[in-house]
Amino acid sequence: IGKMFSIIIPVYNVEQYLDKCLKSISKQTFLDFECIIVDDGSPDNSNAIIDKYVNKDQRFKVIHQKNMGLSAARNTGLDAAKGDYIAFVDSDDYIANDYLEKFVLKIASSNADIIICGIIEVFKNYENSRVFANATTEVIKQNIFADPWPSFVWNKCYKKELFDNVRFPVGKAFEDLLTIPEVCLNANKIVCIPDKLYYYNRQNVSSITAKMSVEKIYNLFEGHLKSRQLAILHNINCSKLLDEKMVKEVIKCLLINCYDNKLSEIHEQIMLDYLKERLDKSEIDGIRERFWVKMLLAKRKKLCAWYAHIRGK
Template sequence: MVTISIIIPVYNSEKYLTACIDSVLAQTLADFELILVDDGSCDKSGEICDGYALRDERVKVYHTENSGSSAARNYGIDRACGSYLGFIDSDDVIEPDMYELLYNNMIREDADMSMCGLADVYDGKVTNKKDKNIYKVMDAEEAIKTVMEAELTSVTPVNKLYKRELFDDTRYPVGKDSGEDASVIVELLMKCKKTVLDTSQKYYYVHRSNSITTRDFRPSDLSVIQAYQKNYSLITEYYPKLADIAVMRLCWAHFFVLDRLLISPNRREHKAIEKRLVGFIRKNTGFILRDRYFRKTRKLATIMLKINVGLYRMIVTVHG
């Protein structure tokens, strides 16, 4: 049995896939298998995956019908042989020692999950470079708080290493347009007696312009709210001291969906959804204005939303 199974869902990423795979195969911790799940790609991604499998015995390739990244991750989990699991997005890259750091920290602390820092890359430049690294070992409550705050790490699965057992009865939700990462992270952390975090930035999350910012709104976009509603229910039941953070994230999810709806070409087709989103935010205006996690521009936009949706849209369009 290999130590680590690294799972990469692949879909139409031929431009970036080689750099991603090369960064994995260059890992200083060599005892791993790389599972590439080609999720019905229409470009040459599948051929690229097959080429690597011929050249490196650590690479395993599976070709499936297009079902989304969650289904591809689940497919990889079901076929993984490693004692530990890791996930990478097919258009990102990692430092050569990322998995060595994650694994060593996990073994040193006898942890169930290990996290490292994530660097945001826009136009080839890191926009959130950290001057100081933080190392800490957390129980479940502190780990959930840290992830929900999203200041040191976040809900994304890609900068983490997991004990395989965490996924014994957990899978990523299939058929969701967004929120699939958030939907499982609290559930996973609740199973962890220890989680170790080292904020050394070893994962490069490459942001690319794509059609999602201007495409038609779909009711399935509400899945991000459903994910944070699930988290809210879990947190308020088992960790009531974190209730405010759970509310904050639920408000954030409503902002996220409303902002997407307001810039979509088919906005007029979803007036009932818009009314519901606006109503939730207006109802929670007092909380949003008091909460330290929301920026001043977001608070100003919230005040404007009490007056007029158009004023809100203008502020978030200009300031984000």
């Protein structure tokens, strides 16, 4: 039997935060939902916490799988979901009691394909809130593609059909960035609500964004590159804003890789080709950025030897 909402929660090594997450879902004032918990081979005590909710509330279901990563766990949840709308909650985060209720009210008044809510970032000693002003669907898409609005999967609810031909890329960091702009393309109407309903835990030091490696910076660039290509294809005006981010990402990535040497030559060449195209089209703003780009294109090996020497000291 279908439900209005399917809430998908991937779980891996989060016993410290999981009970608070699941409790916030069990307390929802809107009751017509299923909660699909995907245990991604978690070796800690998470399963005991999951069982507590599955055994006492039939809306909670668990799927166990071997550890395949966050994207694979979300994809498993999508494959099992029976709701008309999909919402994602990360297992170290939690939601307001009226999270689903506020989404339902907005769906009823707007029939939107995607609804975006405000967030509260929870740090150790303080909180930081952020809301997203309602605008036309075109402007919202520009903001998500250009990334001044984060392309988080989790502060949104989606008509399930938007994911019919879209899944998260397995084995990549910043999988939201590689997925959500594409999902937004499928949406005819996107709206924002001012309510701050999602609590984003910034204390989890094991989260993907906590420690940046050269591979993660490349995945970030890769996500932005995909967004840029889709934006051009679908006439979404955001290339200039994206290029400002991407040029900085590529310079940083190439320089760090001089020392770490963890990226393949193919990946390096994709980034160098991107820089050359931007330089040829005079699309790089800033004297500093142009200097580094010219150096990386003309004297990369010497520059890398120097940078590796400096980093090695």
